[in-house]
Amino acid sequence: MKSLRQLWESFRFAWQALRSNLTRTTLSLLGVTVGIFAIVAVFTIVDSLEKGIKDSMSFIGDKVIYVQKWPWGFGGEYQWWKYFQWPEPTYAEYKYLYDNMESASAVAVFDSRGSMTLKNGSNSILGSVQGVSYEYNMISDIPIGSGRYFMPLESSNARNVAVVGADLAAALFPGQDPVGKEFKLAGNKFVVIGVQEKKGESLVDFGGNPDKNCYIPFSSFSKLFQSGRRRATTVVKGFPEDEGMQQVEAEITGLMRTKRGIKPRDGNNFSLNRPEAAAQALEGLFSVLTLAGWVIGSFSILVGGFGIANIMFVSVKERTNLIGIQKSLGAKNYSILFQFLFEAVMLSLVGGLVGIFLVYLLSFIPMGSLQIILSFKNVMLGLGVSSVIGVLSGIIPAMLAARMDPVIAIRAK
Structure with missing residues (x-):
């Protein structure tokens, strides 16, 4: 019961911080939103591409070998003059x-x-x-x-x-x-x-x-x-x-x-060709796309992380007096730490949810034969990355708040 009450109070503080300065919060969370959107969108597109290709390959068989004259060339030197004579x-x-x-x-x-x-x-x-x-x-x-x-x-x-x-x-x-x-x-x-x-x-x-x-x-x-x-x-x-x-x-x-x-x-x-050779060749392209998504998303998330950290530092300063009162009434350090850490994670999750929602809207855009499907795995990936960013961005401000001297904090203006 005590844990639930603490969780509810932390949620109220986080919601109040989110509403108190909506413009500042929105701009700060924009980096997280763009970063999560970039990462989840790339993973979703890559997964959709893989699914589309695997569905297409079902018509040429699984665990099969084709006996042919010409080998399927995927990278490397293609010695056509040699195969021509076969x-x-x-x-x-x-x-x-x-x-x-x-x-x-x-x-x-x-x-x-x-x-x-x-x-x-x-x-x-x-x-x-x-x-x-x-x-x-x-x-x-x-x-x-x-x-x-x-x-x-x-x-x-x-x-x-x-x-x-x-x-x-x-x-x-x-x-x-x-x-x-x-x-x-x-x-x-x-x-x-x-x-x-x-x-x-x-x-x-x-x-x-x-x-x-x-x-x-x-x-x-x-x-x-x-x-x-x-x-x-x-x-x-x-x-x-x-x-x-x-x-x-x-x-x-x-x-x-x-x-x-x-x-x-x-x-x-003669050549022994396998359909999975085509899939392996495409895996390299998928790896590059995935890496590009992580790089682009990481820069955006880094900016968003600094924005959340800035909000948390401001929030700690604005509520210093309140922190002192809470401590004088018996609030433990871990309770104050959890309160601010929860606020940082919630702010980051809000930005991440917006990014995931944008990817969801992306799935409604017609893209010809490519069907974009936002999977549960990618949703959890976005939420997980958002949570980690929230923890990393809020841990230092939360620790500063938890270590405050209650007497000095109460006297703060």
């Missing part, structure tokens, strides 16, 4: 991996064409056509909103069936249920067997916008768009217990070298 991956190599891989949970193959026209009567739209094997949905996220995915028999027998994105379905069959209906692709009739759930805009669309993707069996794709040697990109998914995917990567390397007849002393002439 052979393209083939369907035969995919079949070899599919038949012999033991440390993989799924092995799939795919190839794609750029923008192609899909038609249904007078309705037409450009879409990205991808030929995929049946196992592709075990590796990449293809959420079906209506209808179904390919059956193994449809995939192996080169049936003209398709799973289309939500935008393609809406454009080709406006106001209709697309499942079971036909459209034309490269002069050939295809039947829609499934429609993907609508994804909407993404920050980064790895593999194209899913809403405008058209998936057909790889055998059908090869029959229509490939002649002679069948090029293909093989994608392998490892088991969850394979940490770092070292086992599956080693097995892919050994099998590919065997299939291509690479001598022991020669290097690989």
Whole structure:
């Protein structure tokens, strides 16, 4: 009960100090507000960027390795002249991996064409056509909103069936249920067997916008768009217990070298690409943004901290007589210390809350495909930093107040 009464009295003193000179207090807290806004805003934007990129990467799979000719270049020297001479991956190599891989949970193959026209009567739209094997949905996220995915028999027998994105379905069959209906692709009739759930805009669309993707069996794709040697990109998914995917990567390397007849002393002439390499490359950018937020915010908070300290010194001087009366009535040093420290923390929290509120308002500003979300973690970060600044700014004035001699303090004017 005594602690609650002390807390209430400290709150009253802090509120009175905040109201007594509103202009001075507001200007002093401006630095804390700007600093907390800068830090929380940067962390919120970085978190939103990471979430957007991870959501986009879900469509190219998790814990997967792509067997391709060209490596994904993220920093360092890109020896394109060397990779240019490497052979393209083939369907035969995919079949070899599919038949012999033991440390993989799924092995799939795919190839794609750029923008192609899909038609249904007078309705037409450009879409990205991808030929995929049946196992592709075990590796990449293809959420079906209506209808179904390919059956193994449809995939192996080169049936003209398709799973289309939500935008393609809406454009080709406006106001209709697309499942079971036909459209034309490269002069050939295809039947829609499934429609993907609508994804909407993404920050980064790895593999194209899913809403405008058209998936057909790889055998059908090869029959229509490939002649002679069948090029293909093989994608392998490892088991969850394979940490770092070292086992599956080693097995892919050994099998590919065997299939291509690479001598022991020669290097690989194929690339094993991982989606997480893109995320790791972006982490460096995120780190720079985070550091910039801390630097900018720290300078502002430093100014705000001095402002709060100034308010507290003035407050101690104005209430010196009151401090003497409190001590003469039996108030302990820790009680006076807590009173002024609470006031400093409260002032700092007010500035921090305003900064956090500004970040919250920022989340309502349209930023295209980037969706700003203020997380509970970042709110607590802002409140935590504000509290620390309040303690550091108020500790010296609070200690001076707590150590005052009651007789001298009462005589003060």
